[in-house]
Amino acid sequence: MSVTLFDPLQLGEIALANRVVMAPMTRSRASDGDMPNDLMVEYYRQRASAGLIVTEGVHPSKNGKGYCRTPGLFSEDQVAGWRKVTDAVHAEGGKIVAQLMHVGRVAAKLNKDADAETVAPSAIRANVQLFTDAGGMMDTEMPRALETAEIAGVIAEYVHSARCAMAAGFDGVELHCASGYLPAQFLHSNSNQRTDAYGGSAQNRIRFVVETLEALNGAIGAGKVGYRICPGNPFNDVKDDNPAETFGALLAATANMGLAYLHVIQMPQLGIDCQALARPLFPHNLIINESFNQERGAKALTAGQADAVAYGRYYISNPDLVRRFREGLPLARFDVDTLYTPGARGYTDYRFAS
Numbered sequence: 001m002s003v004t005l006f007d008p009l010q011l012g013e014i015a016l017a018n019r020v021v022m023a024p025m026t027r028s029r030a031s032d033g034d035m036p037n038d039l040m041v042e043y044y045r046q047r048a049s050a051g052l053i054v055t056e057g058v059h060p061s062k063n064g065k066g067y068c069r070t071p072g073l074f075s076e077d078q079v080a081g082w083r084k085v086t087d088a089v090h091a092e093g094g095k096i097v098a099q100l101m102h103v104g105r106v107a108a109k110l111n112k113d114a115d116a117e118t119v120a121p122s123a124i125r126a127n128v129q130l131f132t133d134a135g136g137m138m139d140t141e142m143p144r145a146l147e148t149a150e151i152a153g154v155i156a157e158y159v160h161s162a163r164c165a166m167a168a169g170f171d172g173v174e175l176h177c178a179s180g181y182l183p184a185q186f187l188h189s190n191s192n193q194r195t196d197a198y199g200g201s202a203q204n205r206i207r208f209v210v211e212t213l214e215a216l217n218g219a220i221g222a223g224k225v226g227y228r229i230c231p232g233n234p235f236n237d238v239k240d241d242n243p244a245e246t247f248g249a250l251l252a253a254t255a256n257m258g259l260a261y262l263h264v265i266q267m268p269q270l271g272i273d274c275q276a277l278a279r280p281l282f283p284h285n286l287i288i289n290e291s292f293n294q295e296r297g298a299k300a301l302t303a304g305q306a307d308a309v310a311y312g313r314y315y316i317s318n319p320d321l322v323r324r325f326r327e328g329l330p331l332a333r334f335d336v337d338t339l340y341t342p343g344a345r346g347y348t349d350y351r352f353a354s
Helices: 038-046 076-091 148-167 182-187 207-220 243-254 274-281 294-302 313-317 321-327
Strands: 009-011 014-016 020-022 052-058 096-100 129-132 136-139 172-176 225-229 261-265 286-289 308-311
Touching: 020 321, 038 076, 076 096, 076 148, 096 148, 148 172, 148 207, 172 207, 182 207, 182 243, 207 225, 207 243, 225 243, 243 274, 261 274, 274 286, 294 308, 308 313
Parallel strands: 020 052, 020 308, 052 096, 096 172, 172 225, 225 261, 261 286, 286 308
Antiparallel strands: 009 014, 129 136
């Protein structure tokens, strides 16, 4: 019997009503203090019919922030704010995990607290610019290279954030290891020029991610932990000499951890088939993402290429995406000009199908 987008799925300890996943998307609506707010409560509540919601990236510490108006998950106030979000999603029958996103060197000074640092595996600046409310587009900061003895402290920040996620009522966490952020900076050979046990060979460069996942598993249980990768993606100025070797080593090292899932961004234009790389090495609970429509997503499930499909852009303007897919209803277009602007416009004002 063919698997469909509407069939239930068990991801570790997380039971999904269907296989349509809402992909993580930064929307820049957090309040002062990196606080989730009532607008965000409504945004996620509207989309709770997804089998699983993966939140926008949330920073696990003040050093982990890089963008403007992004939420954190490390203080008691933030836990209380996120509890309103998870309660709203659960009241609608949904499931939600927090994506833990430490940006590392992808940070603009005006977006961070005055006493926050920008740290990375190596003191190499990312050749990109970020938007700031105070100064427009700005170059990223020159990071300070983490000392070997400091790395355990960064991993502890992730653990603390994961425990905060549990206190806030999340069903699990996803470690963001893509898009050129801190874990990806450790993985990629151009951003990791370390000479200690965390740099050099592929086995050394995967060490930070492996140890972080092990620590998260020990803190909240492997069945509540997933992670996200995109081998070969140069976003935010990362490049690897041999992404198939690096990510193959990572997949092999994590395959038997009992994780809830692996989330792979499939971008064949990069010259590497991420799904084909991941599936044999990580045969359990694979979520695939990037530019799938309903038909292509359904075919991927039927062919056994994945267990669930994550949709991002469609969820911006179609809060009732599962119903629209199920009933063959037309999809609304999103307004690109309001992707990252403050307020409800282009965020919570998209209509449900009549």
